[in-house]
Amino acid sequence: MRRASAAVAVLLFLGTPSACDAAPDAALDGVTIAAGAPGDVYHALGQALAGAAGGMKVLETGGSLDNLRLVAEGGADAGFATVDTVTMATHGDQPFRAAGALVALARLYDDYLQIVVPADSDIDRITDLPGRRVSTGPDGSGNAVVANRVLGTDMETVHLSPADSADALHAGQIDAFVVTGGLPVPAVQELSERRPIRLLSLRTEIADIQSQYGEQYQARTIPARTYGMPTEVETLGVANVLVVRPDLPGDIAYQLTSLLFDAKADLVRAHAEARRLDHRQAPATFPIPLHTAASRYYRTHKTFA
Numbered sequence: 001m002r003r004a005s006a007a008v009a010v011l012l013f014l015g016t017p018s019a020c021d022a023a024p025d026a027a028l029d030g031v032t033i034a035a036g037a038p039g040d041v042y043h044a045l046g047q048a049l050a051g052a053a054g055g056m057k058v059l060e061t062g063g064s065l066d067n068l069r070l071v072a073e074g075g076a077d078a079g080f081a082t083v084d085t086v087t088m089a090t091h092g093d094q095p096f097r098a099a100g101a102l103v104a105l106a107r108l109y110d111d112y113l114q115i116v117v118p119a120d121s122d123i124d125r126i127t128d129l130p131g132r133r134v135s136t137g138p139d140g141s142g143n144a145v146v147a148n149r150v151l152g153t154d155m156e157t158v159h160l161s162p163a164d165s166a167d168a169l170h171a172g173q174i175d176a177f178v179v180t181g182g183l184p185v186p187a188v189q190e191l192s193e194r195r196p197i198r199l200l201s202l203r204t205e206i207a208d209i210q211s212q213y214g215e216q217y218q219a220r221t222i223p224a225r226t227y228g229m230p231t232e233v234e235t236l237g238v239a240n241v242l243v244v245r246p247d248l249p250g251d252i253a254y255q256l257t258s259l260l261f262d263a264k265a266d267l268v269r270a271h272a273e274a275r276r277l278d279h280r281q282a283p284a285t286f287p288i289p290l291h292t293a294a295s296r297y298y299r300t301h302k303t304f305a
Contacts, residue, residue, distance in 0.1 A: 063141025182273025
């Protein structure tokens with residue numbers, strides 16, 4: 001694990017470009033990225049990034065919460081997470097034990113909340129879920145955070161990965177599962193090719209969720225063609241970011257930021273949502289500040305003053 005010197009850490013904290021920021025050609029060998037579980041978008045993009053760079057290590061995790069703990073505690077250099085969970089981590093809100101210092105390299109794409117049921121299910125809305133067996137995502141995932149905020153706790157919940165949730169629904173072992181991710185989520189797409197599915201609409205819940213948790217959750221629409229559904233589905237979206245610690249050396253942070261764009265074709269092949277990675281949108285990580293080296297990268301590429 002690479003650690004910045006105390007002097008570099010102070011300079012980064014003050015927002016002053018360090019000597020490391022001026023060297024965007026440092027090798028990424030040994031850099032570790034906390035990704036997600038097989039079947040989700042984080043895992044696909046993490047593998048693609050590592051393949052493009054060579055020498056990088058991808059950690060399989062439960063998702064955003066695990067990724068943020070690993071980054072904050074030094075178990076990983078970078079990690080994928082949703083902005084709502086990063087906000088929780090930086091404030092020290094439960095389930096985090098203490099506030100962590102985290103900054104972003106880029107805004108990547110939006111996650112869409114997807115509540116999946118069989119097409120012939122008698123579950124038509126989320127108010128039909130109490131008493132049903134529902135997978136809300138792995139412990140340690142941002143997926144579980146959003147699921148609990150939207151659905152509450154009046155269900156028999158299990159905590160399966162997206163791929164295992166899809167298999168369990170297909171086998172009739174659960175009644176529904178919740179997944180957040182870019183469109184399409186690989187596990188949901190593969191399930192839709194095995195059997196017809198539906199996604200539950202959140203049309204009547206969106207305003208209440210935004211009033212409780214703010215504009216970090218945005219109204220989004222999932223096109224019908226995504227999974228071969230008869231109609232589009234209204235739901236919530238939340239932005240994803242790639243996060244690091246503020247004391248990650250500037251040369252590493254700069255090259256990781258650059259790699260996102262240099263390897264964009266590889267990322268798009270891994271998952272179509274990577275096409276949304278854009279030099280002008282990527283710096284828009286509010287309320288998460290940018291690493292100073294990431295700021296320098298975007299200024300160099302004239303995306304903001």
